[in-house]
Amino acid sequence: MQAFLELDHLTRTFAGTPAVHELSLSVGEHEIVTLLGPSGCGKTTTLRMIAGFETPNSGRIVLDGRDVTQLPPQKRGFGMVFQHYALFPHMSVGANVAFGLETAGLTRAQIDERVAHALELVRLPGAGDRSIGSLSGGQQQRVALARALAPQPNVLLLDEPLSNLDAALREQTRRELRTLVKEIGITTVYVTHDQEEAFDLSDRIAVMREGRLEQLGPAEDLYHGPASEFVATFLGRAGAVTGRVDTVDRGGVVTCRLAGGPTWKALAPASGGSLQPGAELRLLARPEALTFADPADEASLCGELRDLRFAGSVYLYTVAVEGGELEVQARADQARLGDVVAVAPRSAPTGLFAFAVGSDGQDS
Amino acid sequence: MSAWSGDGGRRLGPKDRLLVISVFVILFWAVVYPNLVVLAGSLRGEEGFTLRHYAAFLGTASELRALWSSFWISALTVVFSALIGVPLALLFARYEFPGRRLLGALAAMPVLLPPLVGVIAILFLYGESGIATRVVQDILGLESPPWRLRGSGAILAVHAYSMYVYFYLFTLAGLARLDPAVFEAAASLGAGRFRTFGRVTLPLLTPTLAGAALLTFMTSMASFSAPYVLGGGFRVMTTQIFNSKLQGEIGMAMVETVMLAVVSLLILWPLARWEGAREYVSPGKGSAPLRVPVKSRWAAIGVPTLAGAGVLLLVLPHLTLLLVSLVPDGSWTVQTLPPRYSLENYAQLFAEARTFRPILNSLVMAGGATIIAVVVAIVVGRLVVSWRVPGRRLLEGMLALPWALPGTVLAIALATTFSVNQPWAGRFVMVGTASILVLAYTLRVLPLTGRAALAGFRQLDPSLEEAAASLGAGRWRTLRRIIVPGLLPAIAAGASLAFVTGLGEFVASIVLYTHRTRPISIEILSRLRDFDLGAAAAYGVLLMVLVAGAFGLGQRWIQGERAETG
Numbered sequence: 001m002q003a004f005l006e007l008d009h010l011t012r013t014f015a016g017t018p019a020v021h022e023l024s025l026s027v028g029e030h031e032i033v034t035l036l037g038p039s040g041c042g043k044t045t046t047l048r049m050i051a052g053f054e055t056p057n058s059g060r061i062v063l064d065g066r067d068v069t070q071l072p073p074q075k076r077g078f079g080m081v082f083q084h085y086a087l088f089p090h091m092s093v094g095a096n097v098a099f100g101l102e103t104a105g106l107t108r109a110q111i112d113e114r115v116a117h118a119l120e121l122v123r124l125p126g127a128g129d130r131s132i133g134s135l136s137g138g139q140q141q142r143v144a145l146a147r148a149l150a151p152q153p154n155v156l157l158l159d160e161p162l163s164n165l166d167a168a169l170r171e172q173t174r175r176e177l178r179t180l181v182k183e184i185g186i187t188t189v190y191v192t193h194d195q196e197e198a199f200d201l202s203d204r205i206a207v208m209r210e211g212r213l214e215q216l217g218p219a220e221d222l223y224h225g226p227a228s229e230f231v232a233t234f235l236g237r238a239g240a241v242t243g244r245v246d247t248v249d250r251g252g253v254v255t256c257r258l259a260g261g262p263t264w265k266a267l268a269p270a271s272g273g274s275l276q277p278g279a280e281l282r283l284l285a286r287p288e289a290l291t292f293a294d295p296a297d298e299a300s301l302c303g304e305l306r307d308l309r310f311a312g313s314v315y316l317y318t319v320a321v322e323g324g325e326l327e328v329q330a331r332a333d334q335a336r337l338g339d340v341v342a343v344a345p346r347s348a349p350t351g352l353f354a355f356a357v358g359s360d361g362q363d364s
Numbered sequence: 365m366s367a368w369s370g371d372g373g374r375r376l377g378p379k380d381r382l383l384v385i386s387v388f389v390i391l392f393w394a395v396v397y398p399n400l401v402v403l404a405g406s407l408r409g410e411e412g413f414t415l416r417h418y419a420a421f422l423g424t425a426s427e428l429r430a431l432w433s434s435f436w437i438s439a440l441t442v443v444f445s446a447l448i449g450v451p452l453a454l455l456f457a458r459y460e461f462p463g464r465r466l467l468g469a470l471a472a473m474p475v476l477l478p479p480l481v482g483v484i485a486i487l488f489l490y491g492e493s494g495i496a497t498r499v500v501q502d503i504l505g506l507e508s509p510p511w512r513l514r515g516s517g518a519i520l521a522v523h524a525y526s527m528y529v530y531f532y533l534f535t536l537a538g539l540a541r542l543d544p545a546v547f548e549a550a551a552s553l554g555a556g557r558f559r560t561f562g563r564v565t566l567p568l569l570t571p572t573l574a575g576a577a578l579l580t581f582m583t584s585m586a587s588f589s590a591p592y593v594l595g596g597g598f599r600v601m602t603t604q605i606f607n608s609k610l611q612g613e614i615g616m617a618m619v620e621t622v623m624l625a626v627v628s629l630l631i632l633w634p635l636a637r638w639e640g641a642r643e644y645v646s647p648g649k650g651s652a653p654l655r656v657p658v659k660s661r662w663a664a665i666g667v668p669t670l671a672g673a674g675v676l677l678l679v680l681p682h683l684t685l686l687l688v689s690l691v692p693d694g695s696w697t698v699q700t701l702p703p704r705y706s707l708e709n710y711a712q713l714f715a716e717a718r719t720f721r722p723i724l725n726s727l728v729m730a731g732g733a734t735i736i737a738v739v740v741a742i743v744v745g746r747l748v749v750s751w752r753v754p755g756r757r758l759l760e761g762m763l764a765l766p767w768a769l770p771g772t773v774l775a776i777a778l779a780t781t782f783s784v785n786q787p788w789a790g791r792f793v794m795v796g797t798a799s800i801l802v803l804a805y806t807l808r809v810l811p812l813t814g815r816a817a818l819a820g821f822r823q824l825d826p827s828l829e830e831a832a833a834s835l836g837a838g839r840w841r842t843l844r845r846i847i848v849p850g851l852l853p854a855i856a857a858g859a860s861l862a863f864v865t866g867l868g869e870f871v872a873s874i875v876l877y878t879h880r881t882r883p884i885s886i887e888i889l890s891r892l893r894d895f896d897l898g899a900a901a902a903y904g905v906l907l908m909v910l911v912a913g914a915f916g917l918g919q920r921w922i923q924g925e926r927a928e929t930g
Binding site (some may be wrong): 051052053072073074075076077078079080082083084086087088089090099100103104147148151157 | 825827828830831832833834835836837838841845846849850852
């Protein structure tokens with residue numbers, strides 16, 4: 001995809017501590033890219049650099065072939081929705097939405113028309129005269145979106161815009177948001193720490209950790225082929241056991257000799273890392289990739305059932321095995337706490353990932 | 365990163381730097397420099413550097429006694445003010461009874477009374493020929509007045525009367541900030557009324573009470589009107605300074621000024637730190653109904669009666685002032701209550717240019733000072749909070765310094781610094797003109813507008829400014845459309861308080877006025893000296909009305925803004 005917005009080796013340091021380090025990322029036109037990561041990973045700083053509120057210590061931001069790194073925010077033509085909306089409390093809804101249009105040299109009639117249109121887009125027609133204080137949280141969020149969209153910006157930036165809504169409203173709103181943004185076709189960068197939101201909204205997800213880009217790709221790729229242990233556990237659930245590398249084949253499938261005895265096949269990350277035969281590894285397994293098995297089976301790993309959780313259509317079992325803890329997803333209530341059970345892969349190597357120990361820099 | 369941009373601070377262009385430097389220079393020149401001049405002056409004699417003045421100060425018993433008097437009067441003022449203000453606040457905050465709102469508002473009345481007006485109102489009521497004094501004398505059939513309103517006791521009484529308001533208002537505000545759920549939690553854990561008060565309410569209020577105590581102590585240390593009018597031979601530091609100045613003992617006046625300033629700052633420092641270190645903010649949503657309706661029949665009669673009687677006692681001086689203002693000159697001699705009433709005194713205030721002059725002076729000088737102080741406060745607020753410029757603590761400190769220094773100190777410093785013409789040293793002759801009074805008023809109200817502006821900026825969501833920028837608004841448009849409207853409630857509150865303070869200003873005025881530039885307070889004093897009590901009272905009432913008007917206007921502005929934002 002042709003890059004419309006390009007971040008080129010961005011670094012931003014606060015008091016000597018890098019908040020964002022050498023971050024490069026390109027966003028295609030009409031694409032929705034989500035910056036996802038735990039708090040403090042630098043995603044908001046990245047967004048604020050794109051918006052122009054933070055100046056990178058080094059690196060460039062390029063919009064449609066033009067370097068905008070040194071441009072002040074008001075010259076960038078980016079629309080932004082803030083976490084707490086930042087609606088102007090002393091202005092009506094209409095005046096808030098009109099604010100960005102007033103500098104554009106439009107006539108009053110044109111402004112009114114654009115305001116009305118923007119409010120219709122966010123399903124708040126006729127709310128122009130209402131005061132900000134009279135709006136519910138969800139309505140405020142939509143006014144903030146209307147205000148950001150009204151000047152027809154090049155890029156829409158959203159900083160955890162749904163984090164202040166309650167769970168049910170959040171789910172509904174994010175579907176609407178995606179539909180709306182796709183309808184307008186605006187290039188969007190979205191910041192969140194919520195993986196479900198990222199899955200639901202994004203064309204591609206950029207997982208960030210400690211100021212660095214950990215992995216970039218569509219949600220499915222990230223889920224089915226995480227580049228690191230961090231990505232594997234941050235996106236979706238995964239249990240982990242230790243073992244050693246037996247062999248690595250050309251297709252990137254690793255044969256792992258687990259601490260508990262059996263040998264399982266797992267996927268190696270694209271980079272391969274230091275998965276040399278004999279090296280220590282950690283094997284991560286998605287709960288749905290595992291099943292209860294016959295203890296006599298040679299692929300079976302035995303352990304004690306530690307925890308059992310009902311998760312709607314399925315049950316999640318936590319099994320303590322030698323060298324770690326695994327989660328197994330199963331349909332029915334199949335065992336009791338304290339029972340010794342046997343676990344095996346459903347169809348290895350799908351949903352099983354091998355990472356060299358130490359490759360992730362994670363304390364484990 | 366440039367040294368000009370702190371963390372999260374903005375990068376400053378050459379124009380911005382010029383602004384920052386100018387602000388530093390101007391504030392330093394106006395706020396700090398005059399005090400340094402006094403300090404230097406106190407260390408200089410004809411022979412050059414000398415500690416002679418200090419030796420003289422420390423070797424004179426009356427000087428040390430005055431310093432000690434200032435201290436213990438202030439400490440006792442805190443105790444008495446707390447004993448009146450806190451129970452009153454608890455009464456109005458915790459119980460619901462008929463007339464609560466009205467009585468609660470009336471209890472804050474002394475805040476409307478400029479210190480000098482409060483003193484003379486009390487003089488009219490409890491002074492040797494005061495109404496209450498005469499009533500008691502008549503009832504008991506005494507030959508001479510039953511008491512004399514003189515000396516330390518009188519000063520303490522006036523202080524307690526005029527400063528309990530700090531405890532009252534602070535406690536009310538502190539209670540309103542608390543999460544009512546904590547009281548419910550205490551009750552659900554089995555704590556009775558007294559246990560809840562002792563273990564929950566009081567500890568939660570300590571920062572608030574410390575704040576009120578600090579304010580009361582500092583105000584009392586700086587108090588001039590009461591000791592000046594009622595002290596007689598009893599001297600405190602402020603009156604001591606004034607007298608030294610009057611007698612031309614400039615060296616001694618400067619030493620006294622330095623001593624008072626040092627003692628004030630020494631006390632302020634630890635108390636302010638303690639207050640700041642313990643701030644309890646309720647995490648909850650705010651106030652569920654906190655008041656309990658009075659239930660038992662005894663209490664149903666007793667509580668409102670008690671509250672009413674207490675409040676009556678507190679507004680009696682206001683009423684007396686009003687009464688005296690209606691008494692024609694020379695018509696009231698030996699009677700308990702005046703025999704005749706008319707509006708003569710008021711008519712006179714506006715009849716002649718000579719009598720109207722002080723009113724005009726006060727309005728113009730207070731107005732000018734307020735405008736300057738508001739502008740300075742907004743600029744400093746922006747530099748400190750939004751730009752986070754280096755040295756912002758220093759800026760904030762300079763804004764607050766005049767608050768810590770008694771008005772007398774300020775006045776002596778200005779009078780000393782701006783009585784010579786040395787442009788190269790930043791000293792100009794301003795004494796004798798209105799400009800020095802405006803400067804003094806500006807400095808005195810600067811902490812008020814400064815505090816308001818800083819608070820306003822701090823509660824302004826910084827993302828509002830970013831939102832405006834992301835919508836294409838430049839710096840000027842953002843300031844005009846977003847920041848100033850957002851600050852308006854805070855600024856209105858600070859400005860009305862500043863204007864009111866300026867209107868009633870007496871302490872600095874008495875050092876710096878001339879006949880042409882005399883403000884209302886000075887005129888009141890001189891009428892009092894001429895035994896023209898009616899006119900003095902009329903000026904006092906006018907001042908009260910102006911003060912109430914300014915407050916009301918400020919309040920309406922604030923509330924209007926709030927209503928608009930919903």
